Amino acid sequence: MCAMWWLVGSFQVIQDNTVLHLPEEKYLQKISNSASIIKPTVKEWIKDRIKRGFTKKLLYKRIPILSWLPEYNVNYAISDLLAGITVGLTVIPQAIAYANVAGLPAEVGLYSAFMACFVYTIFGTCKNSAIGPTAISGLLARENNHGMGVNGTILLCFLSGCIEFLMGALQLGFLIDFISGPVSIGFTSAAAIIIATTQVKDILGLDFVGGKFVYMWQQIFKHIGETKLWDAILGFTCIIVLLLLRKIKDYRISPKDDKEEKTIHIIVIKVIWFISTARNILVVVLGAIAAYLCEVHDSTPFLLIGEVKPGLPSFSLPPFHATIGNDTVGFLEMSNFLGSAVIVVPLLAILENVALAKIFSEGKTIDATQEMLALGICNIASSFVGSMPVSGALSRGAVNDASGVKTTFGGVYTGIIVILALCIFTPYFRYIPKACLAAVIIAAVVFMVELHVIKPIWRTKKTDLIPAFATFLSCLFLRLELGIVVGIAINVVFLLYASARPSVNVEKVTVRYFIIYKIKFKKINDSGYKIVS
Template identity: 65%
Template sequence: MLDLIDDRCAYGLYSSFMACFVYTIFGSCKDSPVGPTAIAAILTRENLHGLGPEFAVLMCFLCGCVVMLMGILQLGFLIDFISGPVSVGFTSAAAIIIATTQIKDLLGLSFPGSKFLDVWEQLFEHISETRLWDTLLGFACMAILLLLRKAKDIPVGPADTNKRTTLQKVLGQMLWLISTGRNILVVVVCAVMAYTFKLHDVEPFLLTGYVKPGLPPFQPPPFTATVGNTTYSFLDMTSSLGSALFVVPLLAILENVALAKVFYDSLLCLHFLVLSNAADGRAIDATQEMLAIGACNILSSFVSSMPVSGALSRGAVNHASGVATTFGGIYTGILVILSLYLFTPYFAYIPKASLAAVIVAAVVFMVEFHVVKPMWRTKSELNCHFGSVFRSYMSIKIFCLLHLPTELDLIPAIATFLSCLFIRLELGIVIGIGINILFLLYASARPSVHVEKVTSGSICSYQFTLSESHIFQSSSGCEYLLITPDRSLVFPSVEYVRNLVTKAGMKEGSSCTPVVIDSRHIQGADFTAAKGIKSLIEDFVKRNQPILFYNLKPSVVEVFQGVQPKEFKHCHNEAELNELLKEYAKKLSQRNSIQINEINGRQL
């Protein structure tokens, strides 16, 4: 992973120790080893535009500031807008891009380009330059890594560990250790092999090359940089980094939250993430985690680090190793410092093909093809309105919307995946989030409305008949049209609901049956909704059709009354509803009697 940013691998090592110490103090998730990750590395590389590591260090500092500011302002709820399908599409695309950028090292090729399409184009142009020994070493390392990955699953003795002998337990632990440390094992063996060839003046492999030994100087991140003959000011540097300054921090938080959710029973709330530790019942505050990740990035930038966050693969090793506290990061940081002091001269002998094989073998499992089938099976209902659809069930008529079953979760997943793959990673995740927000807005603007004719419990004594339709049935009670919206009324949906209620009242209610709007699901309303309801009441008043509101919350009544609608009638219980229906029936009966008398008088 270290060469995902720049050919100078030291910057990957510089990113691996300071965050360990900082997170030990400020962090709260014991299994979160904060450091460089493949996704952060590829995002950083895409936004450097070949300008040099100074820009990566500044990005680390600014990302830390953004994450810390989000923690202070408690903006963790923004992570909720990155849905599972968007995360899957982004992660899978990033894994494929990372693997693609390593193909040239697997084949021993050297050409510029880090974009998905550019790499494949260059690959076909330079395929004739493939180096045989690098290719054999690279694919052999990948095969060995994939085999060793399964070594820990080899059963040694009975399934019940208490029944295993001492030898079986030791063998099981050895297999687990070999499987867990397979990456370092393969890299060390390949480096020894390359060093042996070097002693005999044979160089069959492309090597990593010189890595600067020692610790980096502790200094503020660069706020100006000179690349070639061009000097970049702070504003020039930040503008060149672009949207990555906001996308990388979001993904850093997302990775850390995802890691915590894997190893703890979790409940993600809007402003507070409660993660129940099965061992000691501690709780992890999402705000504290954001402050910790922010501090890790800010302080790491003082030692020439790239952006860092929690890594799921390293977290799995920590969890399986039985790490009990965040103090485990101290050991990781010390080991990295010792490596910088003692082993950097030997890094020069690591074949590039072996490093590429390690990266490819790690990221190939980040491509989440296995979730496509569950997403296909999980069908969502998109409430698409194609007009008024009426269905008749015996004597009860129900007005409903047309429900179109579609695999909606696949749409943002595929859009994110393709956008990340063929455009840019940060733009791809923004596009995926945008599509999800459009779905949320559509659901808000197009609520489901249930309409049916019902009869009140009390018998209405008023009975009349118009030319074609009757309004009240004295044999069973007062008949009215019950309309039930399934959510709150806000400005995107008020016109839609108003049109549905008007059409239902005119068509199903024959413009005379009383309409009762059951408001039990309306938890809130705004000024636009109140104006729409006022216009709706006026429409009903013009055609002398009663309209009542039932089960309105006091806060919603206050909002509606704020626009001073005339003839606004609302009731809180069934008794009040029946009384109002009786009153309307009496008035309508008297009016119809007058109309009938006038008609009879004209006929005479």
Template identity: 50%
Template sequence: MKSINLMNAVKKRVPIVTWLPKYSFDDTLGDLVAGLTIGLTLIPQAIAYAGLAGLGPQYGLYSAFAGSFVYIVFGTCPEVNIGPTALISLLTFTYARGIPEYAVLLCFLSGCVTIIFAVLRLGFLVEFVSTPVVSGFTSAASIIIASSQLKGLLGLTIHGESFLDIWRELFYKIGETKIPDLVLSCCCIVILLSLKFIREIETSNRFLSKFFWFLGTGRNALVVLLCATASYIFESQSTVPFILTGQMIAGLPKVEPPQFSLNNGNQTVDFLEICQNFGSGVIVVPLISIIGNVAIAKAFSRGKALDATQEMFTLGVCNLVGSFFHSIPVTGSFSRSAVSNASGVRTPLGGLYTGILVILALSLLTPYFYYIPRATLSSVIICAVIFMVDIELVKSVWKSSKRDLIPAIVTFLSCLFAGVELGIMVGVIIDILILIYFNARPTMYIEYRNMQSSSYVIVRPSTGLLFPAVDYLRTYLTECLTEKKRQPRKSQMNIVLDGLHIDRIDFTAIQGINSVAKDLKEVGGRLILLNPKDEILMSIQSYIKENILVARTDSELTAALKKVDGFLPNVDKNIKSSEMFNGKTIIRITDTNNVSTNL
């Protein structure tokens, strides 16, 4: 039994054990084509994203192969490609400030935190970040990323980091724009966008359709290759009119652990000081990485059950291992995963060919990366991120739930003007406040029933009763008691608390119910619990020994009410059935002597 359980655990946590024995020749062809296609997409992106993180281009390639190899062993979704992304590169620049040692250590810490989340099964924390908050954060980050690359498009030197600083410097330096870089940028953007839409053209000619698709998929590599060739020709004849990427360290990175302390001149910055400099980044970076990676895996799971814990664990190991190869933080890329899916990937082994292609680029092609214009890399980044601005979601939210626009808009504006790290926190806080508010203000269905033998008020909360909601409930019940005290004649006041939807209750709520029962007793009424769940009734009766009645069925409720006189507060006897809305409270008045309308 133990050996069987161990084998099941191994298959669950090391999925390659399950699919590798079934690997076929057809799988090899599919993975080979997809892996090479992803490699051609990844290499120019990795170089560009390294610049976005404020690092040398080689760090982008260092980050592009280790994750691919690790995901082969532990990954569950064949389409997912692990590597640098625009969003995580921006966060890396925010927290590492362009210091390579900081970026690598952030990758290591991000991996450790993600693994801890997976081991403790804390994936539910991601659920506190709603889709509108993620959309607002992603849209703002896309605009910040695009803004940060304008300097490359225009051939300017701008040191601003925040959205406002970038545009302020851009305003003062716009006159220094280098025309050759601007012309090259415009040409690159036109070509990239044109090839993107060419990929989606469908023709009856299968070969032509495949050619268009491959041309669109490899557009980044094609544009980078053409521009680098043009720069090489310019240099061989005279001078290059564009600003170039410059020298890049050739060869594979040295395999070593990240530096946990850093010598800054005569001063040593220890590990704790570096962590203090990271601040919330130690949590924000892995959190955003997890959200993105799990979302991608869900999108390509094709309805199959997804083991989110395993994906979190795999992502953590990818970052942990990658930090030993001088990688910056990585996560799954939706664009590359979509290309992988369209390329016909069969298993995670497609990452093997992607990783090999990146290693070959590091080993053989690094001297030629010198000729890549910075304007070209900026164009690649901008054309990748402009489609991340989620306008369609705003339209959908406006039609379905306008309230959700609040966290989306606040997150968007906070990220733009206060910083991405603060923006995501503000968004999460607003989400939690909204969640608390609706737990504190559950919908209350209050119905006044006028019977021949008795009248009563039935209160039906739409959810459980927790301490923020108990005062809200007592407010409405107190109003009923106030109306009772104003009655000119002696009459019985009864309130029925319907427990149909009450699936949880806490001590403060029980105390509140007890107070209501005592108030009712003072005016000669009773509190009746209708249809309470067993565990809820046990919790209430453990504290409240008297003052309440319990009715399991409507017939038991009718029998209990026949013993008392009726009371219907402030109700027109001519009303048969009506419905009134007071905030989140739905009030229905029914005269059971007549035929009432079902609502």
């Protein structure tokens, strides 16, 4: 007890007597003075916090471009230019295709692909992350639109940005931990199957209004007799070509001994890699050329995406009202229609972007808070140009990494490529067949179905498959947001059960006057067997 005198008292043992040294008078005086200090007012406290917050270190942390821009050089600029152009050629067909997934005009996808690139260059920390539209955000926007059209999607983008920024400001990144690996796997796999299902009708050239997963397949089989032969041929051919081009970059040509032949070998590898990387734009361009040649000869064998609004969008506030039928709804009604998507979309965007940053971090620590803030600002800024929700995508990140990007400035060149496409090439976009875009989406999302993880999970912890399959089935047959909630709920139940029933055995042993407690922990090794130690 005596040793707890504010850590300034002490014991001294003289033979068998214990002598306590009381605190010195100066310490008692200091304690007395500290008790009488007047607490600052709220205004003074806020002023002090602001003064502490606006430091050079924090400024460089919150605006990362300030830390690397002074060291930017010509070599970095060339690498970023090449990577930015390559990603730009990748994102253009993706953006148009993802707008189709969201049930929006093609130009909305392109609007979503440039503003976020510029903003992330300033506030982002991951050089490989190319912010833009994604298939999952497009699907969630479609499922929660409820007839609000483009206005509803733009508002979802704005609100998602606000939620992401708020989570970053309040450091609520721990919420992502509730979306465990099995839940994420189940959700992603179900979303991929739903996205592919929505594109089957365009592959077959069918024309009907989409809906839920089961309803879509009912309509596909109902209208299967109306399949357009040339659309189906073009669609399946594009899928095969895309999958083959995806694989050719993995093959290596053996180098020759001669120096000149080595140079040719390097050039051939680079050309093959570029063709494989730019496969989406190549397939779309070739499909558009085929459609144009058919139109010149007075033939229209393919369903086309139609006219695309040319030029850049106007910079304006996000819409806080929408027209549904003959009725006009305000902000509260629109928010009510969007429902849980306002929370789910930003959570998934953050999860995807942070995961992407970790993959390409090269061992560096990821500032998840800064990524939330950056993603929030990207979505807020993009909503002012009529965008759908945006986030990083692994496919674009892989292209950036393979292209040798050095800094986030590569996003500036990507944004410029998209702007040039909007200003110059939109009159030619109308020739793009829907079957080509559907093939681009299907060839991309088919690899999101993570069947390969089932075996490792079964070997290590079989119970993790329960939330995974529950999430998967709920997303398929209910709603994507409900599927996430179901998965998280089951996961939390398992965590609570494990906490209430810990794998610990305690044995009480009495030896003479002593009581000994033997604690045995059960752990699971890689083979799945429990070991008692």
